[in-house]
Amino acid sequence: MSNKREFDIVVWGATGFTGRLVAEYLYERYGDDPSLKWAMAGRNAQKLETVRNEVADDSVAMITADSNDEASLDGMTKRTKVILTTVGPYGKYGSKLVAACVANQTHYCDLAGEVPWMRKMIDAHHETAKANGTKIVHTCGFDSIPSDMGVYYTQRQAIRLTDHPAKSINMRVKAFKGGISGGTYASLGDSLEKAYADRSQFKVLMEPYSLNPEGEQSGPDERDLQSVVYDEVSQSWIYPFIMAGINTKVVRRSNALAGYPYGKDFRYDESIMSGDGMSGRLKGVAAAIPLGIVASAKPGSLLKRGLDWALPKPGEGPNEKERQEGFYNMRFYATLEDGSVAVGKVTGDMDPGYGSTSKMMAECGVCLAKDETPDVAGVLTPSVAMGDALLTRLEENAGLTFTYQSP
Numbered sequence: 001m002s003n004k005r006e007f008d009i010v011v012w013g014a015t016g017f018t019g020r021l022v023a024e025y026l027y028e029r030y031g032d033d034p035s036l037k038w039a040m041a042g043r044n045a046q047k048l049e050t051v052r053n054e055v056a057d058d059s060v061a062m063i064t065a066d067s068n069d070e071a072s073l074d075g076m077t078k079r080t081k082v083i084l085t086t087v088g089p090y091g092k093y094g095s096k097l098v099a100a101c102v103a104n105q106t107h108y109c110d111l112a113g114e115v116p117w118m119r120k121m122i123d124a125h126h127e128t129a130k131a132n133g134t135k136i137v138h139t140c141g142f143d144s145i146p147s148d149m150g151v152y153y154t155q156r157q158a159i160r161l162t163d164h165p166a167k168s169i170n171m172r173v174k175a176f177k178g179g180i181s182g183g184t185y186a187s188l189g190d191s192l193e194k195a196y197a198d199r200s201q202f203k204v205l206m207e208p209y210s211l212n213p214e215g216e217q218s219g220p221d222e223r224d225l226q227s228v229v230y231d232e233v234s235q236s237w238i239y240p241f242i243m244a245g246i247n248t249k250v251v252r253r254s255n256a257l258a259g260y261p262y263g264k265d266f267r268y269d270e271s272i273m274s275g276d277g278m279s280g281r282l283k284g285v286a287a288a289i290p291l292g293i294v295a296s297a298k299p300g301s302l303l304k305r306g307l308d309w310a311l312p313k314p315g316e317g318p319n320e321k322e323r324q325e326g327f328y329n330m331r332f333y334a335t336l337e338d339g340s341v342a343v344g345k346v347t348g349d350m351d352p353g354y355g356s357t358s359k360m361m362a363e364c365g366v367c368l369a370k371d372e373t374p375d376v377a378g379v380l381t382p383s384v385a386m387g388d389a390l391l392t393r394l395e396e397n398a399g400l401t402f403t404y405q406s407p
Contacts, residue, residue, distance in 0.1 A: 007080040008369035013087035014040035021358035024055040084365035089190035130378035141357035147247035152383035154344030157404040166334035168267035178326035178351030182312030239284035244270035326351020340407035349399035359398040
């Protein structure tokens with residue numbers, strides 16, 4: 001990539017709910033930093049100018065382009081080192097942008113949680129991007145940075161202290177506050193609709209190692225938790241975590257792309273803790289029911305139409321007070337070589353889906369544009385693409401904490 005690009009970062013989708021938050025964060029955090037040159041981009045110039053006037057000033061450049069116009073995407077990607085995109089569902093609006101970034105050697109990060117589409121991008125672009133030095137990085141929000149970087153951090157600590165990686169890590173969401181994002185629900189719906197229409201995509205959704213490189217799509221892990229069970233590791237009842245189907249596959253791809261530093265027999269799973277005793281069990285059952293309803297709602301069904309009406313739409317989200325009051329607390333129970341259990345911990349200081357996600361996403365863009373990152377390219381995961389540089393940014397700027405408690 002040429003260092004003579006006009007911009008370091010272009011925020012694509014800056015007029016959307018999350019894109020606006022990313023732009024607002026970049027202006028507040030880096031607005032007086034002349035070394036970071038960035039622009040806001042969208043398809044509607046008038047709307048773009050309105051949003052810019054509300055969250056920044058005219059020192060921030062504007063670019064108009066269209067997801068379906070390859071020439072405009074080509075022109076935009078040639079002008080910047082990094083494209084940061086919040087425009088989803090990515091299966092509908094992201095493929096041409098990824099292709100333009102790879103063709104123009106422009107690094108890319110998104111908030112995608114659409115596993116079949118991510119598999120499609122891997123198959124289409126990984127080898128070319130790897131050869132020409134381009135980093136294409138999916139899942140740069142709540143799915144899947146806390147999980148991917150939490151495992152990365154926990155394993156680094158385990159290796160540093162014991163000379164061996166943890167044999168398995170069980171991630172348990174201890175507590176969180178924040179509702180489902182409209183964009184996340186739309187992406188989930190788009191993935192399920194495609195999966196119902198195409199059995200091969202359904203298989204990609206369900207297979208634990210479906211994002212691993214070809215020939216490396218097997219291992220000891222099974223399907224994600226589907227019921228409410230008592231968990232001896234955390235001494236709590238646990239129930240399914242809606243993001244597990246994305247996060248676990250990303251962590252496994254990280255391990256494979258990095259050459260299996262966690263071991264080829266490494267096991268990883270995710271769930272949510274609901275407490276012990278009968279109250280914990282009942283809480284888990286009550287929380288699992290709506291998740292089952294969402295997962296079972298077939299496209300076009302009365303149930304699906306009802307959910308579409310009731311749940312947030314793309315572009316809708318919590319107000320500032322709700323974002324500020326949100327948080328999350330995730331525990332990484334790491335079984336070490338000698339059978340003892342260490343505990344990693346990741347916390348975030350705002351609601352997961354918007355407040356924290358917008359900060360994580362922005363810092364990924366800055367990291368790709370400005371930091372010294374691992375010498376690796378292709379369709380990557382956050383930990384493989386950015387490693388320690390991203391870990392530092394998340395702790396210093398994005399409100400995340402990473403801690404480790406030995407047995």
